[in-house]
Amino acid sequence: MALQAAKRLTSLRFIGIRAMSDEWGSGAGKGGGAGGSVREAGGAFGKMEAAREEQYFRKLRDQQIKDLRKHMEEEVHYHEKEIMKNQEAIDRHKKRITDLAKAEKKTDGSSSSD
Numbered sequence: 001m002a003l004q005a006a007k008r009l010t011s012l013r014f015i016g017i018r019a020m021s022d023e024w025g026s027g028a029g030k031g032g033g034a035g036g037s038v039r040e041a042g043g044a045f046g047k048m049e050a051a052r053e054e055q056y057f058r059k060l061r062d063q064q065i066k067d068l069r070k071h072m073e074e075e076v077h078y079h080e081k082e083i084m085k086n087q088e089a090i091d092r093h094k095k096r097i098t099d100l101a102k103a104e105k106k107t108d109g110s111s112s113s114d
Contacts, residue, residue, distance in 0.1 A: 040046075
């Protein structure tokens with residue numbers, strides 16, 4: 001149960017939502033939680049530590065979004081190339097079918113004179 005609550009709090013913090021009404025780092029039980037002795041003590045150092053933590057998670061989220069965007073752009077590029085390859089194959093096969101149909105008409109025309 002506590003693990004689920006911790007995961008939920010972490011996911012809320014990850015997307016930038018504050019879960020408590022008081023300031024982060026203002027002491028144990030006031031939104032700063034028991035994040036170590038500095039944060040438990042509260043005060044300026046606790047707030048500074050909380051701010052650094054928030055900054056870390058913001059940067060991490062921004063990097064993850066940037067990486068995901070790059071990966072998705074690469075996926076789109078790959079699939080566009082595959083579409084072009086498949087379209088070229090379709091065009092080749094259609095041309096071959098047309099050529100076979102023309103060859104078939106020629107052989108039908110020459111064999112009817114027998």
